[in-house]
Amino acid sequence: xxxxxxxxxxxxxxxxxxxxxxxxxxxxxxxxxxxxxxxxxxxxxxxxxxxxxxxxxxxxxxxxxxxxxxxxxxxxxxxxxxxxxxxxxxxxxxxxxxxxxxxxxxxxxxxxxxxxxxxxxxxxxxxxxxxxxxxxxxxxxxxxxxxxxxxxxxxxxxxxxxxxxxxxxxxxxxxxxxxxxxxxxxxxxxxxxxxxxxxxxxxxxxxxxxxxxxxxxxxxxxxxxxxxxxxxxxxxxxxxxxxxxxxxxxxxxxxxxxxxxxxxxxxxxxxxxxxxxxxxxxxxxxxxxxxxxxxxxxxxxxxxxxxxxxxxxxxxxxxxxxxxxxxxxxxxxxxxxxxxxxxxxxxx
Amino acid sequence: xxxxxxxxxxxxxxxxxxxxxxxxxxxxxxxxxxxxxxxxxxxxxxxxxxxxxxxxxxxxxxxxxxxxxxxxxxxxxxxxxxxxxxxxxxxxxxxxxxxxxxxxxxxxxxxxxxxxxxxxxxxxxxxxxxxxxxxxxxxxxxxxxxxxxxxxxxxxxxxxxxxxxxxxxxxxxxxxxxxxxxxxxxxxxxxxxxxxxxxxxxxxxxxxxxxxxxxxxxxxxxxxxxxxxxxxxxxxxxxxxxxxxxxxxxxxxxxxxxxxxxxxxxxxxxxxxxxxxxxxxxxxxxxxxxxxxxxxxxxxxxxxxxxxxxxxxxxxxxxxxxxxxxxxxxxxxxxxxxxxxxxxxxxx
Ligand SMILES: CC(C)[C@H](C(=O)O)[C@@H](O)C(=O)O
Ligand SMILES: CC(C)[C@H](C(=O)O)[C@@H](O)C(=O)O
Numbered sequence: 281x282x283x284x285x286x287x288x289x290x291x292x293x294x295x296x297x298x299x300x301x302x303x304x305x306x307x308x309x310x311x312x313x314x315x316x317x318x319x320x321x322x323x324x325x326x327x328x329x330x331x332x333x334x335x336x337x338x339x340x341x342x343x344x345x346x347x348x349x350x351x352x353x354x355x356x357x358x359x360x361x362x363x364x365x366x367x368x369x370x371x372x373x374x375x376x377x378x379x380x381x382x383x384x385x386x387x388x389x390x391x392x393x394x395x396x397x398x399x400x401x402x403x404x405x406x407x408x409x410x411x412x413x414x415x416x417x418x419x420x421x422x423x424x425x426x427x428x429x430x431x432x433x434x435x436x437x438x439x440x441x442x443x444x445x446x447x448x449x450x451x452x453x454x455x456x457x458x459x460x461x462x463x464x465x466x467x468x469x470x471x472x473x474x475x476x477x478x479x480x481x482x483x484x485x486x487x488x489x490x491x492x493x494x495x496x497x498x499x500x501x502x503x504x505x506x507x508x509x510x511x512x513x514x515x516x517x518x519x520x521x522x523x524x525x526x527x528x529x530x531x532x533x534x535x536x537x538x539x540x541x542x543x544x545x546x547x548x549x550x551x552x553x554x555x556x557x558x559x560x561x562x563x564x565x566x567x568x569x570x571x572x573x574x575x576x577x578x579x580x581x582x583x584x585x586x587x588x589x590x591x592x593x594x595x596x597x598x599x600x601x602x603x604x605x606x607x608x609x610x611x612x613x614x615x616x617x618x619x620x621x622x623x624x625x626x627x628x
Numbered sequence: 629x630x631x632x633x634x635x636x637x638x639x640x641x642x643x644x645x646x647x648x649x650x651x652x653x654x655x656x657x658x659x660x661x662x663x664x665x666x667x668x669x670x671x672x673x674x675x676x677x678x679x680x681x682x683x684x685x686x687x688x689x690x691x692x693x694x695x696x697x698x699x700x701x702x703x704x705x706x707x708x709x710x711x712x713x714x715x716x717x718x719x720x721x722x723x724x725x726x727x728x729x730x731x732x733x734x735x736x737x738x739x740x741x742x743x744x745x746x747x748x749x750x751x752x753x754x755x756x757x758x759x760x761x762x763x764x765x766x767x768x769x770x771x772x773x774x775x776x777x778x779x780x781x782x783x784x785x786x787x788x789x790x791x792x793x794x795x796x797x798x799x800x801x802x803x804x805x806x807x808x809x810x811x812x813x814x815x816x817x818x819x820x821x822x823x824x825x826x827x828x829x830x831x832x833x834x835x836x837x838x839x840x841x842x843x844x845x846x847x848x849x850x851x852x853x854x855x856x857x858x859x860x861x862x863x864x865x866x867x868x869x870x871x872x873x874x875x876x877x878x879x880x881x882x883x884x885x886x887x888x889x890x891x892x893x894x895x896x897x898x899x900x901x902x903x904x905x906x907x908x909x910x911x912x913x914x915x916x917x918x919x920x921x922x923x924x925x926x927x928x929x930x931x932x933x934x935x936x937x938x939x940x941x942x943x944x945x946x947x948x949x950x951x952x953x954x955x956x957x958x959x960x961x962x963x964x965x966x967x968x969x970x971x972x973x974x975x976x
Contacts, residue, residue, distance in 0.1 A: 361815045361818070361822070362815045362818040362821070362822070366815075366818065394743050394745075395853075397742075413761075413782070413817060414816055420819045423823075426786050426790070427786065428785065431781055431783055431819060431820070432784075432819055433766075433782075434782070436779070437776065437777050438773065438775065465867070465870075468718070468762055468870075469766070469780045470709070471766045471768045471778040471779060474768075474778075475768060475776055475778040477709075478772065497870075497871055498871050498875075499874060501871055501874050504875075505853060505879060519816075522816075522845075522846050524849075526847060526849050527846075527852075527875070530853050534850075534854075
């Protein structure tokens with residue numbers, strides 16, 4: 281019999297609640313012969329307050345033994361900004377070489393969007409996950425004085441860019457529209473930008489069927505709200521991807537629906553699946569959080585582990601559930617009720 | 629009698645056309661006793677093709693003698709990306725210490741917006757203009773090889789941050805809503821982000837009437853499309869400001885309407901006024917460009933030089949003109965006709 285050995289990091293705020301629904305749906309959808317084992321890791325704000333630890337080596341080691349990681353949300357206003365993000369969330373993405381940060385955006389029927397005209401949105405952002413301005417390079421001199429100087433260094437390597445660009449071409453090539461857009465800012469960030477563009481153009485020669493396009497990040501934000509249907513697959517840098525995927529979530533029903541996968545395509549380490557949203561401490565523990573983003577992240581997890589049919593069932597269940605919402609229904613149901621409804625749908 | 633000694637850099641693409649309309653309106657609105665002198669500088673793509681020069685020292689020196697600079701647009705696909713942007717546009721912003729890059733966003737009545745529900749948008753972004761990832765620091769090692777490494781260094785100083793933050797507080801304090809939002813990404817870019825936040829909080833103690841708020845840049849993009857009416861004044865870093873102001877333009881009628889001012893508040897060098905849009909080579913020379921963004925930039929120029937009543941007249945003329953457009957009118961009229969209509973309005 282098969283098994284799925286899952287690490288679960290509920291994290292902070294609404295993390296616990298949404299992860300519980302993700303696990304509920306996962307259990308309901310998995311084939312009978314798959315033994316689901318989960319191990320919960322107590323990481324996040326309360327652990328840090330208790331012990332001062334963000335991600336001890338022993339736990340990082342233990343996490344390596346799992347098939348995948350399901351993460352809720354990290355971050356809390358009682359912890360200095362950056363401590364948990366860099367000491368835990370980004371540490372995992374970097375340590376496990378999650379170089380493909382995959383964030384699909386789809387405007388489901390009947391879902392609220394701030395955009396007039398309800399454009400047909402269905403694209404996926406391949407965000408680089410292990411380089412760029414996220415490496416923690418930089419520093420501060422004469423901190424806190426009027427003479428302070430602070431730097432942030434964006435590190436980019438041909439090795440790192442080529443592998444994520446190649447992944448994006450593969451994805452574009454396997455989609456009906458076969459279109460790939462590179463987003464950067466190569467008229468200002470000329471060193472990193474030109475390297476990205478050169479590698480993008482060179483690798484593209486191996487994918488003659490993929491139509492390619494380049495946009496500066498500022499211009500890309502315009503198209504996200506005026507012509508989002510022009511996008512199919514987007515590949516971009518870690519920071520630009522962070523910004524663009526929140527915007528993408530906003531125009532496709534909000535971050536309550538936005539899923540993400542931190543993938544290590546080489547499978548040398550477990551991949552990690554998490555909603556794009558944060559820990560939302562203002563609504564934590566009240567059953568108000570929409571677990572759909574986590575449940576859609578579970579679909580990405582299933583697909584990554586080869587459970588393609590099950591992934592489709594989760595996605596279809598979500599589409600059906602969203603189609604049945606009337607705008608008020610989403611807030612009328614509790615986190616738990618939405619999870620229950622989706623668990624019922626995937627099981628039937 | 630008074631005089632206004634203006635440097636004009638039409639630049640590339642539609643730059644020439646829109647600047648001509650800006651000058652037309654400027655002439656029409658200036659009081660009779662003000663002698664308008666203009667000197668045109670031939671800078672941009674064609675100059676670079678002819679001579680290889682972007683901004684020679686002699687012209688940089690000559691530009692210093694003017695009261696202000698009106699710029700059309702810089703950039704052309706025939707020139708490698710970055711050459712004109714960094715060698716001309718950014719060189720001017722840095723050499724003339726344009727540390728306040730001011731970009732107002734207002735949704736005029738009757739103007740098309742991609743947002744459903746037509747929220748009440750009226751905010752101004754104070755974008756830092758002389759630091760951050762725009763300093764040109766960084767480099768590339770083993771360029772073009774599989775072992776390439778490329779860096780981009782964001783440079784930030786307490787000196788540079790405090791002066792722009794202070795300017796933003798002054799602006800917020802003088803507006804009815806008195807609200808200031810700092811946008812950064814201090815949970816990841818901790819060195820620069822914490823410096824920005826600390827200075828923002830400290831300077832804020834001198835402005836007890838200003839209500840303050842902080843948003844990560846990714847979250848800010850969400851609010852730009854879901855709740856843009858929550859913003860009054862925004863202060864942010866050079867790159868985040870670049871991204872957010874294109875998005876702001878998109879939700880308030882498009883970059884055909886977005887004005888900007890590169891201000892040196894200390895008046896040690898001339899300030900520079902330019903539309904946010906680019907050179908749009910695809911429509912250049914066809915009379916299709918909307919000169920409104922340039923004309924609104926002329927209003928910012930007038931205000932900077934103390935012609936407050938005239939600035940208001942230009943803005944009111946634009947508001948009236950936009951109110952009269954029916955969605956097709958904007959494309960039905962040529963660049964020249966829109967300029968003429970606005971020149972007539974400001975003169976009457
Ligand atoms: C919490 C933060 C560090 C993180 C990021 O910036 O990547 C988040 O915004 C995301 O998009 O997953
Ligand atoms: C052309 C480019 C260098 C410029 C910038 O990035 O500042 C433009 O996008 C702008 O916003 O004025």
